[in-house]
Amino acid sequence: MKNALLAFVSAIALSVPLLAAAHESEAHKIEHSMKRQFDRPDAPLKVAPVTIVGEHAVAGWTQQARGGRALLHKDKAGWSITLCAGDGLLQTEVLASAGVPAAQARQLAAAVGAAEARLPARQRQLFASFEGVVKVQAGHAHGAGAHAGHAPAAKH
Numbered sequence: 001m002k003n004a005l006l007a008f009v010s011a012i013a014l015s016v017p018l019l020a021a022a023h024e025s026e027a028h029k030i031e032h033s034m035k036r037q038f039d040r041p042d043a044p045l046k047v048a049p050v051t052i053v054g055e056h057a058v059a060g061w062t063q064q065a066r067g068g069r070a071l072l073h074k075d076k077a078g079w080s081i082t083l084c085a086g087d088g089l090l091q092t093e094v095l096a097s098a099g100v101p102a103a104q105a106r107q108l109a110a111a112v113g114a115a116e117a118r119l120p121a122r123q124r125q126l127f128a129s130f131e132g133v134v135k136v137q138a139g140h141a142h143g144a145g146a147h148a149g150h151a152p153a154a155k156h
Contacts, residue, residue, distance in 0.1 A: 026052055030059050030072055030079050038063065049115040053108040056100045058089050060116065060127045067126025069112075071098055086130035090116075094133065 027050035039045040043064050050059045055074040061067060069089040071082045088094040090113055095105035116124055 026050075026057070026074075026079075030057055033079055034059060034061060034070065034081070049112075049119070051108065051112045051115050053111060054101075054104050056095070056104060056108055058095075058108060058112045060112075060119075060123070062123060062126045065126075066129065067123070068130030069127050071095065071100075073099070081136045083133055083135045084130060085133040087128045088133050098135075 030050050030052075031047040034047050035045050038061075046062045047059050050057055057072045057074070057079065059070045059072060061070060068084050068086055070084050071089055072079045073082050074080075083098055085094065090109055092102075092105045092109045095108055096102050100108060116127070
C-alpha cells in the first residue's frame with residue numbers, strides 16, 4: 001500500500017511540470033497567432049497574460065495606447081479569436097454567454113483575475129479600455145476594421 005501511494009504521488013509530481021509545459025506551449029501558440037494577425041513594425045502587439053482553461057482562453061493584449069482582452073477557442077484547426085472585450089471577459093456571465101461552459105467560465109474568470117492581479121495597474125487599465133463586446137466570426141479576425149478600431153491594428 002505504501003509503495004502504491006508513493007508511486008501515485010511520484011506520478012503526480014512528475015506530471016505537474018509536463019502540464020505546465022503544455023500550458024506554456026498553448027499560450028505561446030496563442031501569442032504567435034495573435035501577433036501573426038495584428039503585429040506591425042510601427043505598432044508591436046504585446047500579448048500577456050494568456051490564461052487557458054480547457055478549450056478556451058483569455059489573452060490580454062496591448063498595442064501602443066490601446067488594449068483589451070480576446071476570448072479564444074481551440075478546435076481541430078487550432079486557436080481562434082471568438083470575441084474581443086474589456087473587463088467583460090472577467091465576468092463569468094459574459095464568458096458563459098460566449099459559449100464557455102459554466103464551470104469553465106467560473107474557472108477562467110477567476111484565473112484571468114489572478115493572472116492580471118500581478119500586472120502593473122497601467123496594463124490592466126489598457127485591458128479595461130476596450131469598449132463593448134465585439135464578436136469575431138471565424139476567418140475575420142484579421143480584417144481591417146474587424147474590431148471597430150478598438151482591437152489590434154491589422155497588418156496591411
